[in-house]
Amino acid sequence: xxxxxxxxxxxxxxxxxxxxxxxxxxxxxxxxxxxxxxxxxxxxxxxxxxxxxxxxxxxxxxxxxxxxxxxxxxxxxxxxxxxxxxxxxxxxxxxxxxxxxxxxxxxxxxxxxxxxxxxxxxxxxxxxxxxxxxxxxxxxxxxxxxxxxxxxxxxxxxxxxxxxxxxxxxxxxxxxxxxxxxxxxxxxxxxxxxxxxxxxxxxxxxxxxxxxxx
Amino acid sequence: xxxxxxxxxxxxxxxxxxxxxxxxxxxxxxxxxxxxxxxxxxxxxxxxxxxxxxxxxxxxxxxxxxxxxxxxxxxxxxxxxxxxxxxxxxxxxxxxxxxxxxxxxxxxxxxxxxxxxxxxxxxxxxxxxxxxxxxxxxxxxxxxxxxxxxxxxxxxxxxxxxxxxxxxxxxxxxxxxxxxxxxxxxxxxxxxxxxxxxxxxxxxxxxxxxxxxxxxxxx
Numbered sequence: 001x002x003x004x005x006x007x008x009x010x011x012x013x014x015x016x017x018x019x020x021x022x023x024x025x026x027x028x029x030x031x032x033x034x035x036x037x038x039x040x041x042x043x044x045x046x047x048x049x050x051x052x053x054x055x056x057x058x059x060x061x062x063x064x065x066x067x068x069x070x071x072x073x074x075x076x077x078x079x080x081x082x083x084x085x086x087x088x089x090x091x092x093x094x095x096x097x098x099x100x101x102x103x104x105x106x107x108x109x110x111x112x113x114x115x116x117x118x119x120x121x122x123x124x125x126x127x128x129x130x131x132x133x134x135x136x137x138x139x140x141x142x143x144x145x146x147x148x149x150x151x152x153x154x155x156x157x158x159x160x161x162x163x164x165x166x167x168x169x170x171x172x173x174x175x176x177x178x179x180x181x182x183x184x185x186x187x188x189x190x191x192x193x194x195x196x197x198x199x200x201x202x203x204x205x206x207x208x209x210x211x212x213x214x
Numbered sequence: 215x216x217x218x219x220x221x222x223x224x225x226x227x228x229x230x231x232x233x234x235x236x237x238x239x240x241x242x243x244x245x246x247x248x249x250x251x252x253x254x255x256x257x258x259x260x261x262x263x264x265x266x267x268x269x270x271x272x273x274x275x276x277x278x279x280x281x282x283x284x285x286x287x288x289x290x291x292x293x294x295x296x297x298x299x300x301x302x303x304x305x306x307x308x309x310x311x312x313x314x315x316x317x318x319x320x321x322x323x324x325x326x327x328x329x330x331x332x333x334x335x336x337x338x339x340x341x342x343x344x345x346x347x348x349x350x351x352x353x354x355x356x357x358x359x360x361x362x363x364x365x366x367x368x369x370x371x372x373x374x375x376x377x378x379x380x381x382x383x384x385x386x387x388x389x390x391x392x393x394x395x396x397x398x399x400x401x402x403x404x405x406x407x408x409x410x411x412x413x414x415x416x417x418x419x420x421x422x423x424x425x426x427x428x429x430x431x432x433x
Contacts (some may be wrong), residue, residue: 058414059407060375063386067403074400148278155280156376166282173290180291183283191278 001181012168013189020151027093034098056095062156069160085157093150100142104135144201148194221396232388240374243309244367251317259325276315289380305377313370320362324355364421
């Protein structure tokens, strides 16, 4: 295990961080939309969001990625592996984040929504400006947790051909016959990234404004 | 473009055998993980500060690294230190060790949830440590550890799909092989996804049932 190999792993970990960050943020936006659909009072929207969440939480991410990777070309969509990876990861994390957000949305005091409506907010406006910020604040620790889960899950996007940390480790271990130090190093890099994310999460949690009192 | 699911469903016996391997590894791995996790949490609770700190390190490492990297390390790296494992064994071992780290945390939270006064009272009336664990701590924390334990079991079910990457002939590997034999890869993956979906929903349903019965029991 030379410094050269390790630096290649470090370089590949930038791709891991990039894919994970983009997927988490896209997933968060989708999760908010899913939550909105679930609370819209429209039965079809409610059922559709429910099926989406159940499916993407119920199927292993590996199978989802393989399905997306193989299905898209068949229906005439060819995308680079980076895009495929981001689509797969963000759809999956959207379902998990929607489930996390649910508790947050349920916890919003009804009085707040009523006063927003009294002040002339439409349903959509009070969803965007009142409920969503509060739900996001309440469930922030779950978001940090999900970020760590997605960082680890991003190791699976190697199956759609994207060269990130795990794929790089696989390639290097095949070409150097040193799987032990290489996979151990890859593991340590994941661990380091996750410790940093957890630390940032704790700092941010403290820095964020306090929760509204009931 | 047309999809032909019949060519996949014609291989039903093979799919079922893969499903059997998945369920077997899942159940055995989850049980082993839960027992190992309980042992670790118990050692941390009663073993004194050095043991507690010493056991925290592997837990953090296992929880902070991807399961995929762990099984690659075990299966491809193992032979270099004389640990040559069958895919089966490596997979089962991998699931058990990975799951144990999470179960150890679940049981740790369970131990912490029991008021110290209850343990002290049990000590005062002369209960031994084993009696305190089985008669006081376990029943008191059962209700609390049940939901995360079931959740973890479902997560482990989905993680077993990764064992296809170290050539364990479980459902994902089997169905993918059928898909490439029959030139019907997408169809195979759709069926695979549906089976997992059904399995996970079934596990969730059984879990809710178990939770309800447990809370009735303790009410």
